[in-house]
Amino acid sequence: MRNLYIYNTMSRKKEKFIPGNNKYVKMYVCGPTVYNHAHIGHARSAIFFDVIYRYLQHLNYKVYYVRNITDIQNYNISSKNGIYNNIFTNHAEWSQYHINQYHNILYKLNVIPPSIEPYASGHIVDQIEMIKLIIKNGYAYIKNNSVYFNIQKYNQKFIYGNLSKRDIKNYVLSNYKNKEKINNLDFVLWKNDNNSELKWNSPWGLGLPGWHTECAAMSIKYLGCNFDIHGGGNDLIFPHHEASISQVKSCYNNNLAKYWIHHNMVVINGTKMSKSLNNSVFIKDILCNNKIFQKKSYNAMSIRLFILKNHYRNIIHFSDQNIQQSYQELKKLIITYNIIKNLCPSNKSTLNFDQVIDQCYNAINDDFNIPLLINILFKISKMIHSIQNKENCINDIDLEKIQKTYFTFLHDILGISLNIFNENINDFIDLIINIRSEIRSHHNYKYSDFIREKIKKLGIEILDSKNDSKWNLI
């Protein structure tokens, strides 16, 4: 197992990963703005960082993983929907509904919850304290009871635009239409608002914090400055992450994070998915565990595999066909695991298993090349099939090794649950009873008694009457 290399957006290079503490990794990921059902873009972010979380734990790091919930900035969106579509009483209830839906979807997608999931609305004091410090250090100004970050002032000491590689000289810095802002790049830290449903008391009066302050305040609160990994979608690089960096720098003269990891976007049938185009694909609509045998719905693990098959820095092209293909691949991967479990070892191995195990680690260590890792799992699958077909053989040491590696990567690290069934058990019990009734109607009591004994071991009792049979839990 070699070292892990991560493509750092800050340097635009793959860098060897060295955490600040050799047993500990501190990671912050920008979570969802909760205003609608979880879509395929939310799933991409959650699943990709879940694999990083799982892999770092596999490397024996204790990972301190913070992913936030943005439940203040959703306010503008919610208030547009009248009284929340006449279903919800207020903003908090509306937000909670979408938070619950989000959690529910991630649970089905087998995403492990982060160590801490802070809510923006729950960290008002921390945001106010950060704004006070920025004002104190001279990087913010107050206008009409709102507070703005002063980019020009900041740029006199630091450089704004390091992460996005933008030169602010190329932007008009004055004469902006917004009369409150000095420069057009300046962003709001605290927004004065007496009429908002969502407002808190502050040293500047009633209002609410700006979006960029949320993440900056919450990440620093739980992880301190200069933590190991900051993640998010690449649409957040500018201005959100740039603004987070500048707030933390102006407070503590220190960096926010060391490694910046950004995943790419999702394209739906050739068009970028976006709120404005209203073309979001909601997970709830494509996910239906109860109907995996119907063509129009997908198993959660197919969606997970489909997302992971795409390199995180590439665009995902979502289409019916692509996800149906993932379902076929998912089945192959699971069947292979079932074959490995039941394989009989020989005296010798005719294939090089150490090599493929190395290749698994090399793939994921190379900036999380998960698509390559999945290809290697398929390579292992072919090897296993050739052993099953007696074209090759495997000794007991290799068998144990490959079984462990395959399970570790597929189940533990990629997070593919090996049991993709759910809740259809009654159908199968009914089928067994049915088969037995058919056999019984032909007076073949030998087989019907055989079935009765077998199903009893699974805790089911069969009750025969003249015309039919019923079943019962023992």
Place this chain on the structure above:
Amino acid sequence: MRNLYIYNTMSRKKEKFIPGNNKYVKMYVCGPTVYNHAHIGHARSAIFFDVIYRYLQHLNYKVYYVRNITDIQNYNISSKNGIYNNIFTNHAEWSQYHINQYHNILYKLNVIPPSIEPYASGHIVDQIEMIKLIIKNGYAYIKNNSVYFNIQKYNQKFIYGNLSKRDIKNYVLSNYKNKEKINNLDFVLWKNDNNSELKWNSPWGLGLPGWHTECAAMSIKYLGCNFDIHGGGNDLIFPHHEASISQVKSCYNNNLAKYWIHHNMVVINGTKMSKSLNNSVFIKDILCNNKIFQKKSYNAMSIRLFILKNHYRNIIHFSDQNIQQSYQELKKLIITYNIIKNLCPSNKSTLNFDQVIDQCYNAINDDFNIPLLINILFKISKMIHSIQNKENCINDIDLEKIQKTYFTFLHDILGISLNIFNENINDFIDLIINIRSEIRSHHNYKYSDFIREKIKKLGIEILDSKNDSKWNLI
């Protein structure tokens, strides 16, 4: 269907339930202090109020249900465990772990999440504002940067002890050992603490809010004064709910809530379950969906039924035997539902079904007499069995009515999931393959082809080789 009557702790009487708004019910329930795994007491509270939530919705009310998470007052408990048993980095991670566990357990117990689940740590600004108002109105005093509620002052205008029926004259009101408090009944609103890991800035310096202020501030924020229902365990009547009432009264000269519902405690093998006795029964230890056929673990729905079988104002006696009995009863109730579904109607009914349907509503309307309701469901069960055994008959109108009523009460209102299996599907598929292999080994290809066709309809393909058969998803 008659009117709903609720035993109101405030009046110690059953009162007709009339919400403030005839379409709306506002309900607040004190949620868990998250410091350990969810125990049977947490389950009792969550399940009982879940049935109230479900029943009020069944009565066509829109229910606005707030249940909080107490994640500040757990600090004293956590800090005693060293660095959180060397597993957790800090208080927030430790709390989040227990919040996740709590949610996970409630999900398994089929408890519907409340409309809003506010965290105490997420409502510091609201608590500070409430304390400021109490000070402004003259009912609190500041000592060494801590703030205390002044009971004697409050009692000059209002009466402290209305809910618990305690007369504060019977309590020594001075010379208390705590030098900061004027009287021993005074309670802390804001605790000065510079050294706590958990602290926020406030007008009185760094510190944290007192327990009683949490619920008062959060319930009022989301529900306003004088909301419909306030619930909790009867151990909270004094001092917690008394203190909540007095804070709200001293702020707004108004009541906190109209109907006060308190459930009783849980006794473990004859001893009251308590933190100090360290005899808590954790749900995770008795709940194991995967092992419902082993004697030592219980199905989640057995636990739910067991809790509901006890009247909420009575003590629950938890024992192995009691919960095993609930499992037997659960099976009977589910089997009855399966029988009703398949029953054939006659031309006439020989039993009075309207009467038992009335009895169901009368039971739950009489201060949520759920044990009686369950008895009536068993009465229906007997009627159904007698119809199945041709001792009685039912016409189509009654059949439709009783099927709907039975399902509504058992599934919708009591929240008993009718599918108590989980994740054992592979065993049943393997069994079908096994039965078929046995039949095939005796060259009975007629039956084996029959089985192949039947299982194909469930999405399973059987692959035969010379020596054995494998299965595959289609």
